Amino acid sequence: MFKVSRKSEYALIAVQHLARAQPDRVVSVADLAGQTQVPSDVLAKVLQGLKRAGVVRAVKGAGGGYGLARAPSDIRFLDVVQPFEDTLAVVSCQMPSHDCERSETCSLRDPMAVLNAFVLRQFDGLTMDLFVAPHHWLISGGRSAAPANDTSLARRLRQGEAAALR
Amino acid sequence: MFKVSRKSEYALIAVQHLARAQPDRVVSVADLAGQTQVPSDVLAKVLQGLKRAGVVRAVKGAGGGYGLARAPSDIRFLDVVQPFEDTLAVVSCQMPSHDCERSETCSLRDPMAVLNAFVLRQFDGLTMDLFVAPHHWLISGGRSAAPANDTSLARRLRQGEAAALR
DNA sequence: GAATACCGGACTAAAATGGTCCTATTTGAT
DNA sequence: ATCAAATAGGACCATTTTAGTCCGGTATTC
Secondary structure (H helix, E strand, C coil), X not given: CCCCCHHHHHHHHHHHHHHHCCCCCCECHHHHHHHHCCCHHHHHHHHHHHHHCXXXXXXXXXXXXXXXXXXXXXXXXXXXXXXXXXXXXXXXXXXXXXXXXXXXXXXXXXXXXXXXXXXXXXXHCCEHHHCCCCCHHHHCCCCCCCCCCCCHHHHHHHHCCHHHHC | CCCCCHHHHXXXXXXXXXXXXXXXXXXXXXXXXXXXXXXXXXXXHHHHHHHHCCCEEEECCCCCEEEECCCHHHCEHHHHHHHHCCCCCCCHHHCCXXXXXXXXXXXXXXXXXXXXXXXXXXXXCCEHHXXXXXXXXXXXXXXXXXXXXXXXXXXXXXXXXXHHHC
């Protein structure tokens, strides 16, 4: 459980690398594949998906490539991952159009809804700036101000909270 | 992502039903399959797994069957689910014996470790009593005392917190 | 000793996953 | 104009994972 698909991992890696490039520049798939060690065909597909999701912008033709559509702090973790996941539900009875044939005898649905909403809410507060720089949250003393929808998880990430690692 | 395997869902359902039975009684796979609408062969496998995990106890022979090994409040969500999941990591670079070939250029590992630990910790605080009775946490006024390792998620579940559902 | 039930391996069908290949189409440079 | 660089995206395949079935074995009760 929990584990994201490999495409999602590639997407996270791609966004991370694009975030390091100058904001107005654009990087070709070939270059990015070289940097990231991700098979370029697969990476191409992933970037297309990210483009459709509006996370990344593309410039076609010679000299073209991909760049972030906006600042990492405006890109949520789920924005990057969702295009490559079929569902974000913990159990299937929480999936969009599933009417449970066991509803008579099973009472998992409601507690599961709470659980599911909690998890989603936590992840919703995560933005990609928490992942980009190499350990920027560990070495940098200066910490950014907490955004409005800050969650416990986001807070911990920003602080590199050691407690969470135990 | 997040989604548990179907066996895990069956395991949750099974534990829920066993929790409703009298603590000293034991229910056969056939009976349980009838109650839960789960294919009995599959359910048998699931219960064997739960037994190996120490979640349920088995009584062999005529009149035998399965019962919970301890009170629902002493059974954690992860106890029930883990036997049927290959991994609890969000990304593969957090899995037990994975040495990352991208460690030079990828800085996802450390923030991901925080993320991973956070998720696990939240789920670790979940016990099965939060799932058993039909809406007991919604209709019952009396609420149990918070255990030592209470987490935000467990708290919300205990309260059936509407905020989490938005 | 026969019926009841757990135990658990072997096997199969179906689906998801990860990856490759091939062919447009757009664009910049010569 | 033409060519090369690059994205766009469909079709396809191999592998793995998943879900489920089947079957013989063992323990226990009546």
